[in-house]
Amino acid sequence: MPLELENISILKQESSLFDPLTLVIGPGEVATVMGPSGCGKSTLLSAVSGSLDKVFTLKGSIRLDGQDMLSLPMEERNIGILFQDDLLFPHMDIGKNLAFAIPPQKSRVKKNQIINTALKTAGLEGFANRDPSSLSGGQKARISLLRSLLAKPRALLLDEPFSSLDQTLKKKIRSFVFSQIKKMNIPALLVTHDPKDCPEGGVVINLNKEDNLYA
Amino acid sequence: MAHLKGQGKTFIFPVFIMGSFCITILAGLLGTLLPSLNYLPVIGHTQISLKPWLDFFSYPGIKTSIRVTLFSGLATSFGVVSLAFLFISFFYGNALWKFFEKILSPVLSIPHAAFAIGFGFLIAPSGWLVRMVSPGMTGFVYPPDWVFLNDPEGVSLAIGLVIKEFPFLIMVAMGALGQLEIEKTILAGKALGYQKEQVWLKILIPRLYPHLRLSIFAIIAYSLSVVDMAIILGPSSPPTLAVLILKWFNDPDVNFKLMAAAGSLFLFSMVGLSILFVFFMERAVCFFLRFRITNGKRRSFPARFKSIVFFMVAGIIFFTGAASVVLVIWSVTWRWQFPDVFPIVWTLKLWAKGLASSFDPVMTTVITGMASAFIGLVLTIGCLEHDADSKKNQTLNYNTYIHYFLYLPLLIPQITFMAGIQLSLVILGMDGYWITLVWSHLLFVLPYMFISLSATYRAYDTRFTDQAMLLKRSYPSVLFRVKLPMLLKPVLFSFAIGFCVSVAQYIPTMLVGAGRFSTITTQVVNLASGSDRRAIAVYALIQQSLAMIIYAVAVISPKILYYNKKGMQV
Structure with a gap:
């Protein structure tokens, strides 16, 4: 189920933020949109997720698995976002943070199983009862990704998810994130200003006005 | 972005508050204005005249009182x-x-x-x-x-x-x-x-x-x-105007109510003129001191x-x-x-005696305080949710002018419109109900709750709710499982303030309660003129501890609930 952006442009008071953008992301693929801060990368993500601010007008079409997204409200699009900050809920322990994202299950046991399996994949077994603030930056980033994926999104948007991590951590988390996306087999769209964030061999688009460079 | 399911309808909260505050206060003022013009059919006065005003101004000692x-x-x-x-x-x-x-x-x-x-x-x-x-x-x-x-x-x-x-x-x-x-x-x-x-x-x-x-x-x-x-x-002889008016309202001779109405409108005009005076003083100070601000003098006090x-x-x-x-x-x-x-x-x-004899008034106080603080909380959160919704969607924010409506009950003398409300309720045959008592408390509870909660509520990091919305896709569960639990401390604090304000209410309980509800506060004030300081002290402390207990619960319970969540202890 590919995510297709066709001729997307976003206008603020009649002037467009960037040149029309067309992009097809297949399942398990991560496409990257690059550009300096303020070029409209995050605005592009909010257009895809459905949280675009009313001051902007959106032109073009967005389809996920062939279904038109623009006519759907945010809560029915089923698209997840991973932000730069982990945004783990500070009043819930790690297990509850993950449980919050899991769609309703028949039993509590089943839910706990899902949580434990998820924690195992991230190498964080036994963390269910931990307080989020007791985790390291890298651990929080992994939990945050797991939480986004447990909501079973049909596509994932990544908004500079690695920029608050230091160099050594960044490498680890990056490969963890990309491998999980591949495993889930969903399309992902990454926006960043750091060329080192992009996955090898993925599509990279520079978001510029006037001259779009396709790599 | 589309309104979240449910959040888009929150505009009814500010609309309800502005509308009901307006109607209540207008009814209150009208209910005072008519009797002050000698019109009060329930006690047989239908001839419009200025007699109540003349009576008021010729009351012995009125000038001293004013x-x-x-x-x-x-x-x-x-x-x-x-x-x-x-x-x-x-x-x-x-x-x-x-x-x-x-x-x-x-x-x-x-x-x-x-x-x-x-x-x-x-x-x-x-x-x-x-x-x-x-x-x-x-x-x-x-x-x-x-x-x-x-x-x-x-x-x-x-x-x-x-x-x-x-x-x-x-x-x-x-x-x-x-x-x-x-x-x-x-x-x-x-x-x-x-x-x-x-x-x-x-x-x-x-x-x-x-x-x-x-x-x-x-x-x-x-x-x-x-x-x-x-x-x-x-x-005491003569007392201040507000005390004198209350005495007239409670006089067994119902004809005193007319004079009381005139007096309370006079008090209202005193308040209005004083506020107007301060308003013009402010302008005058601005005008005359604007050069002093830039006169360059740097000496200190x-x-x-x-x-x-x-x-x-x-x-x-x-x-x-x-x-x-x-x-x-x-x-x-x-x-x-x-x-x-x-x-x-x-x-x-005296504690044993006081606790036993104050049980009923304490229960009335607690139940009324809890009810008005709870309704106040629902209305306040509803308004602030509408705030968040309209900010996100760039739609009309009904809260823009809500301050003026919320402050209205605080700017008009309680006795002026509470007495009018009581008279209107008598005419409608609805006086002395507990629910009208709660509503009358709410007029004063809500403003303070709103003032106390709005700043922290508006400063809430909405990225948490955005993320929660993407995960859960249900507005109620995001509100009740993420946003409000994260705001537990200010929410409980605001509840405690609402409760304390309700506990302290005297005039609304006396007038709108039509003497049918005795709270710890009416007991304290009525006892105050008595001579047994020991009994008065017990009652006053019971009143004070009701407020203190709720306040302590509001401060301590988030600490206990989140004792192992470091991120919640800032």
Whole structure:
């Protein structure tokens, strides 16, 4: 189920933020949109997720698995976002943070199983009862990704998810994130200003006005 | 972005509040205006005339009453405002300020009536202060026959009011000061050779004032029309206008109600003119002082000035604390002769008696307080959710003018429109219901709850709710499982404030309750004129502890609930 952006442009008071953008992301693929801060990368993500601010007008079409997204409200699009900050809920322990994202299950046991399996994949077994603030930056980033994926999104948007991590951590988390996306087999769209964030061999688009460079 | 399912409909909260506040207050004013024109069919008056007004102005002692009311009300307002500005200018951020910040909430939770009774026990001729220095320093073996407490000019009332209103204005100022860049401004001023106090007076206070304007108006209205504190601390023959009006309303002769209506409208006009006067004063000060701000003079106040302010604020803290302590002592006294500093025989008998006999009023107080604080919380959160929704969607925000509606009940003398509401309810045959009592409390509970919750609620990091929405896709579960639990501390705090405000209500309970509901507060005020200080102390402490208990629960329970969540302990 590919995510297709066709001729997307976003206008603020009649002037467009960037040149029309067309992009097809297949399942398990991560496409990257690059550009300096303020070029409209995050605005592009909010257009895809459905949280675009009313001051902007959106032109073009967005389809996920062939279904038109623009006519759907945010809560029915089923698209997840991973932000730069982990945004783990500070009043819930790690297990509850993950449980919050899991769609309703028949039993509590089943839910706990899902949580434990998820924690195992991230190498964080036994963390269910931990307080989020007791985790390291890298651990929080992994939990945050797991939480986004447990909501079973049909596509994932990544908004500079690695920029608050230091160099050594960044490498680890990056490969963890990309491998999980591949495993889930969903399309992902990454926006960043750091060329080192992009996955090898993925599509990279520079978001510029006037001259779009396709790599 | 589309409205979230459910959140888009939250506009009904501000609309409901503005509409119902408007209707209630208009009904209240109309219910006062008609009787003041001799129109009150329930007691057979249908001939429109100005007789109630003529009766009012020719009532014996009315001129003294008006004069005393004006003096105590305006002296209080002037005292509170100038002391607050001086305190902020001299002490912002230092040790005294920080100490005041710490004790502010418990101090504010003390009901007016309980404080007034304790304060009276301190300053009375036979009060604790005189006892402390007698007979050693004064030679008094019998209480002196001063008339300081309940003095005919209302000085003791004004001092009591200043002590009680000062912390309120400081609380409002603390909220506003967070929005001004104080450290940077002071630094910039100092770099230009101004002293800190001069930067405050020339730059920061003029910027702070607009944030405090409505609260200052509310203080003026309150000081001119206060009833419970005026009964306890004010003069008695004649009493202040508001007390006199209440007496007329409760007179067995129903014809007094007409004069009372005229009097309460006169009180309303006194408040209105005073507020108008302050409004024009503000303009005049702006006009005449604008050159002084830029005259370049950099000299500072003499240090003596600073120590005067220090002693006054220290005095406020001392009197507030000592008023509670003396209540505790009196409540466990069996025999305490003048001029002993402490009782000679102690007992818990009066507590046993007081707790037993106050059970019903306490239950009424608690249930009414809980109900009005809960409804207040639902309405406040509803409004603030509408705020969040309209901000996100760039749609019409119905909250833009809600402040003015919320402040209305605080700017009109309680007795003016509460009496009118009661008369309207009598006409509709709906007087004396518990639910109307709750609504009348809500008129005062809601504004304070809204003021206390809105700043923190609006500062909430909405990325958490955005993320939660993406994960869960259900607005109610995001609101109830993520946003409100994260805001638990300010939400409970606001609930406690609402409860405390409800506990302290005297006039609405007396008038709208139509005498059918007796709360701990009506008991305290009615007992205040009695002679058994021990019994009064027990009742006042019960009233005070109701407020304190809820406040303590609100502060402690988030700490217990989130004891192992470090991220929630900021």
